[in-house]
Amino acid sequence: MELRATGITHKYDDLTALEAVDLHAREGEILALIGPSGCGKSTLLGILGGLLQPSEGRVEMQGALPEGCLNPLTYVFQDFALLPWRSVRGNVRLPLEHHQLTSDERRERVEDALARTGLTDFAGAYVRQLSGGMRQRVGIARALAVKPAVLLMDEPLSALDAQTRNLLMEDFVGLWLREKLTAVYVTHNLDEALRLAHRVVVLSRRPGRVREEIIIDVPLDERQGTAGLLELAPLRERLWALIRDEAQTAELELADV
Numbered sequence: 001m002e003l004r005a006t007g008i009t010h011k012y013d014d015l016t017a018l019e020a021v022d023l024h025a026r027e028g029e030i031l032a033l034i035g036p037s038g039c040g041k042s043t044l045l046g047i048l049g050g051l052l053q054p055s056e057g058r059v060e061m062q063g064a065l066p067e068g069c070l071n072p073l074t075y076v077f078q079d080f081a082l083l084p085w086r087s088v089r090g091n092v093r094l095p096l097e098h099h100q101l102t103s104d105e106r107r108e109r110v111e112d113a114l115a116r117t118g119l120t121d122f123a124g125a126y127v128r129q130l131s132g133g134m135r136q137r138v139g140i141a142r143a144l145a146v147k148p149a150v151l152l153m154d155e156p157l158s159a160l161d162a163q164t165r166n167l168l169m170e171d172f173v174g175l176w177l178r179e180k181l182t183a184v185y186v187t188h189n190l191d192e193a194l195r196l197a198h199r200v201v202v203l204s205r206r207p208g209r210v211r212e213e214i215i216i217d218v219p220l221d222e223r224q225g226t227a228g229l230l231e232l233a234p235l236r237e238r239l240w241a242l243i244r245d246e247a248q249t250a251e252l253e254l255a256d257v
């Protein structure tokens with residue numbers, strides 16, 4: 001399934017957060033949304049998922065839903081949004097509890113999501129016992145349990161240290177190679193966008209407008225190692241040039257307040 005946003009403008013009272021943004025998340029692609037702090041990335045993700053009604057513009061879903069899809073647009077948050085007193089399995093089961101499923105169907109979905117994210121051996125552990133990286137794996141497993149059409153990921157790795165971030169990026173690449181998920185991935189981390197995205201939409205500082213859309217045509221499994229990094233280097237420079245000035249100006253604006 002694809003997601004298309006057209007002419008999105010959003011205002012919070014007299015503050016314009018987004019202006020005339022067009023966006024197209026294609027089926028089986030990871031689309032990264034990148035831009036300086038406060039440019040409206042989370043606002044846009046909220047609009048894409050229907051949490052927020054835009055002041056102007058519209059969002060359309062196109063194409064068939066995946067089989068068994070219970071929630072077409074499913075979020076993965078940076079703070080994981082898990083229940084610490086529940087087990088891993090109990091957290092993954094959580095979004096299924098509001099749906100009419102037989103207990104077998106529910107169990108199958110949970111075990112399948114745990115297996116797809118390598119969590120089967122941790123199913124009985126309490127979330128409060130887990131490291132940050134493991135918690136985010138649970139967040140992703142919980143999102144997968146509803147068989148979403150599009151994953152909406154709001155800086156899912158930003159609460160983690162660099163090493164854990166790298167491990168989870170590897171996991172996510174593995175998951176994508178197996179399942180060709182469709183995702184919109186908000187980040188302000190250039191390296192995450194370069195590692196994970198097929199397409200990068202660069203937003204300007206507030207009000208967020210699309211500055212440029214860049215296609216990264218290096219396959220996800222060829223981006224690591226010297227050859228991959230060399231191939232990505234020109235794109236990295238181009239992206240950095242695009243976001244550098246915006247980020248600097250946004251910093252100064254915030255410092256003025």
Ligand SMILES: Nc1ncnc2c1ncn2[C@@H]1O[C@H](COP(=O)(O)OP(=O)(O)OP(=O)(O)O)[C@@H](O)[C@H]1O
Pocket residue numbers: 012015017035036037038039040041042043044188206
């Ligand atoms: N509920 C709200 N009410 C008023 N203003 C808001 C609200 N939510 C966000 N804003 C403002 O809208 C602008 C865009 O915010 P948003 O969180 O979407 O940006 P962002 O790019 O995700 O930022 P960051 O990278 O820092 O998370 C910011 O100036 C923010 O202060």
